[in-house]
Amino acid sequence: xxxxxxxxxxxxxxxxxxxxxxxxxxxxxxxxxxxxxxxxxxxxxxxxxxxxxxxxxxxxxxxxxxxxxxxxxxxxxxxxxxxxxxxxxxxxxxxxxxxxxxxxxxxxxxxxxxxxxxxxxxxxxxxxxxxxxxxxxxxxxxxxxxxxxxxxxxxxxxxxxxxxxxxxxxxxxxxxxxxxxxxxxxxxxxxxxxxxxxxxxxxxxxxxxxxxxxxxxxxxxxxxxxxxxxxxxxxxxxxxxxxxxxxxxxxxxxxxxxxxxxxxxxxxxxxxxxxxxxxxxxxxxxxxxxxxxxxxxxxxxxxxxxxxxxxxxxxxxxxxxxxxxxxxxxxxxxxxxxxxxxxxxxxxxxxxxxxxxxxxxxxxxxxxxxxxxxxxxxxxxxxxxxxxxxxxxxxxxxxxxxxxxxxxxxxxxxxxxxxxxxxxxxxxxxxxxx
Numbered sequence: 219x220x221x222x223x224x225x226x227x228x229x230x231x232x233x234x235x236x237x238x239x240x241x242x243x244x245x246x247x248x249x250x251x252x253x254x255x256x257x258x259x260x261x262x263x264x265x266x267x268x269x270x271x272x273x274x275x276x277x278x279x280x281x282x283x284x285x286x287x288x289x290x291x292x293x294x295x296x297x298x299x300x301x302x303x304x305x306x307x308x309x310x311x312x313x314x315x316x317x318x319x320x321x322x323x324x325x326x327x328x329x330x331x332x333x334x335x336x337x338x339x340x341x342x343x344x345x346x347x348x349x350x351x352x353x354x355x356x357x358x359x360x361x362x363x364x365x366x367x368x369x370x371x372x373x374x375x376x377x378x379x380x381x382x383x384x385x386x387x388x389x390x391x392x393x394x395x396x397x398x399x400x401x402x403x404x405x406x407x408x409x410x411x412x413x414x415x416x417x418x419x420x421x422x423x424x425x426x427x428x429x430x431x432x433x434x435x436x437x438x439x440x441x442x443x444x445x446x447x448x449x450x451x452x453x454x455x456x457x458x459x460x461x462x463x464x465x466x467x468x469x470x471x472x473x474x475x476x477x478x479x480x481x482x483x484x485x486x487x488x489x490x491x492x493x494x495x496x497x498x499x500x501x502x503x504x505x506x507x508x509x510x511x512x513x514x515x516x517x518x519x520x521x522x523x524x525x526x527x528x529x530x531x532x533x534x535x536x537x538x539x540x541x542x543x544x545x546x547x548x549x550x551x552x553x554x555x556x557x558x559x560x561x562x563x564x565x566x567x568x569x570x571x572x573x574x575x576x577x578x579x580x581x582x583x584x585x586x587x588x589x590x591x592x593x594x595x596x597x598x599x600x601x602x603x604x605x606x607x608x609x610x611x612x613x614x615x616x617x618x619x620x621x622x623x624x625x626x627x628x629x630x631x632x633x634x635x636x637x638x639x640x641x642x643x644x645x646x647x648x649x650x651x652x
Contacts, residue, residue: 220522229410233403234396241392248388260352260369261343267315267322267367268356274311275358295359316448328363336366413439421446462626463516470512470623474505481505507543516572531572533563533595540576556590563595567631567649575627579646582621586644600648608643 312324325332335346336353341364344353354367413432417439420426428450432443469583481498484490537559567570579602583591587604594601621637628635634649 227407229407230400232327232402233399233406237396237399238392243389245392246387254489257345257352258370259356260371263322264343264352264354264367264369267319267369268365271315271324271365271367272310274314275307276394291462319633321370323368325366325368325372332366336368339366366551414442417443421450426450459519462622463519467516469514471509473510474509477505478502482486511574513575514570515623515627518571519623519630526570529565530564531567531569532598533565535557536569537571537576537580537593537595540573540580543577544581558590558592560592560594563597563600565597567650569631571627572630573630573647575624578627580626581647582624583644583646598649600650600652602646604644606639606644 249319271275297645308324308326312326313327315322315324325336332633335348336355339355341357344355346353350371350601352371354369356365357363357368358365360385369525416431420430429447430443431448434440435443444525481502484498485495520563541557580591583602583604586606588607589605591602591604625635628648631650636647636649638645638647
């Protein structure tokens with residue numbers, strides 16, 4: 219059995235059905251056209267016969283009025299036509315036309331043996347399918363006679379005789395057309411299905427190259443390729459965000475967890491003083507808050523879309539708020555770097571994400587600075603400039619993965635982050651109009 223479980227099979231079956239229907243409709247129209255041509259030919263024949271009959275009647279009528287010699291082909295009539303009845307004239311005409319037109323039967327309303335199916339017919343052409351005949355009904359008002367001209371199509375046409383041969387011929391042509399249609403449909407379906415097969419092979423690869431095959435096509439295959447490409451890119455981004463989340467969590471949470479662990483160990487010591495315990499509890503509290511902030515940041519960055527609330531934010535106030543949250547890595551307050559804030563600025567941004575960004579930038583700047591952190595503000599830009607402690611390990615100070623997180627946050631905020639580093643200076647520029 220012909221299977222239609224593949225795309226090219228469906229195309230072939232559809233084309234075959236279309237070809238079969240087209241052949242059937244063509245055969246029907248051909249038979250209908252032949253039938254109509256026969257009807258038209260029969261009507262023309264009847265019209266010509268009617269003209270001849272009327273001419274003969276007019277000739278007889280003129281002979282009757284002028285009392286001249288009877289026409290040669292009507293010698294069966296008496297010489298004195300004035301005494302001849304209309305019925306006799308019609309009968310003679312019927313016999314005469316029966317000899318000259320053997321396929322034509324003439325009846326009148328005044329003659330005998332008129333078929334019953336002719337009586338109810340009105341003036342004009344009629345088709346009597348039971349007898350396979352064409353009929354022309356005419357009226358002779360001056361004689362009050364109705365003439366019925368019946369043309370027998372059975373003997374006149376060879377369509378019925380040639381119908382078997384015609385059916386065989388049409389069937390042969392239809393089969394040939396269907397065969398050619400199958401070949402053409404198979405070739406076309408393979409050509410159409412080939413890009414789909416190649417696209418399916420590309421999609422099934424573990425790491426397909428993007429964009430996929432057919433990406434630039436303007437047809438449905440191009441639409442499908444672009445949709446697959448977009449879906450694969452989204453899946454790759456999702457996997458990337460998932461890997462980044464796991465990596466950030468495993469790296470960034472080590473510091474607060476180690477702080478909490480050390481402080482808990484300190485609290486377990488029997489010789490620990492009350493001040494040391496209070497300091498440990500404070501450090502646990504700050505480490506816990508830092509963990510909560512980190513987890514919220516990672517969860518937010520792990521989302522496909524960040525739907526934050528945009529509102530006007532005063533940069534100066536936001537920086538002071540984040541400075542209050544920062545736990546400096548320096549234990550001696552005398553060695554804390556000085557902070558210089560220049561100017562002020564108002565921006566439109568997401569307060570939660572902006573707070574996380576500022577907290578990371580300020581924490582990194584304070585952790586790596588020796589004496590001074592300069593913060594310059596405007597409505598479109600934030601510049602954080604700090605010196606660097608000699609022989610200071612930047613990765614231990616919080617850059618490393620921290621920089622990657624900052625870049626992701628800046629991307630979510632749709633701002634441009636520029637980091638420049640020299641031997642003794644570290645600058646971070648944030649442009650909010652990007």
